Structure formats: C-alpha cells, structure tokens
Amino acid sequence: MLDKSSIFAKISCCGLLAAVLVLHSAPAALAASDVVSKYDKDSDKTLDLAEVKDAAGAQFDKLNKDSDDTLDSKEVKRVIGKKEFKAADPDNDGTLSKDEYLAIVEDLFKKADVDNEGTLDAKEMKSKAGRALKRLID
DSSP states (O other), X not given: OOOHHHHHHHHHXXXXXXXXXXXXXXXXXXXXXXXXXXXXXXXXXXXXHHXXXXXXXXXXXXHOXXXXXXXXXXXXXXXXXXHXXXXXXXXXXXXXXXXXXXXXXXHHHHHHOTTOSSEEOHHHHTSHHHHHHHHHHO
C-alpha cells in the first residue's frame, strides 16, 4: 500500500514533468515571432518573399564554408534532408547553387503562406513549411 508521502512524491514528479514540457514548448512559440521580428525590415510584423530571400541568401553564404558558390550535402546536413536536397538539385551535380537554394525557399514560402497574402506572420512560421523555411533562413 502507498503511503501519503509516496503519493505526494509521485504527484510532484508529474507536476515537474508537466512544467518541463510546457517550458520546452514555449521557446518554439517565441522562435517564430523572433524570426519574423529579426528579418522584418519594414516593421509590418510579417515577412514578405523579398525579406525571406534576403535572409536566405545571407544564410546560404554562412553555410558555404568552402566559399565555392555552392552548397554540398555536408554543408546543409542539418538544414536540408537528403530527399529534399536531391529534389532541389535539378542538374544532379551534387551541389546547390544559390538560385537552387532560393528556389527551395520560395517553394516553402508559398506553402507556408496559407492565406495567400504574400506575407508570413508568426502563426504561419509555426506551420510545417514555416519551420522548414526557418531552418533555411536562420
């Protein structure tokens, strides 16, 4: 039979676990709005395609460690999956040019822009396409 202190300890552990889970999900909610704020040049609390492409171009340059004007699969290992990389490489040369990289960005932008307003807000950046886009720009 369980005593009161044992029951209390188990309830406390459950509460602690719940608090950890809530705190873990909070940064994800903040991350979308932080990304919008970071790249929102016209301060309208949304990102348009030009703002996203500017950020993506800068990210491409950061990822391009060997400065050869292309990204290989190693340079984008944590950003683009193998399947997505292959699909984004239409010339099958095993690398992505900046134009090919920006084509992925534009495709994800369109998928994340569910209201078709031509801009992305924090809510849209939380979508699956928005989260994938965030990896390409930040």
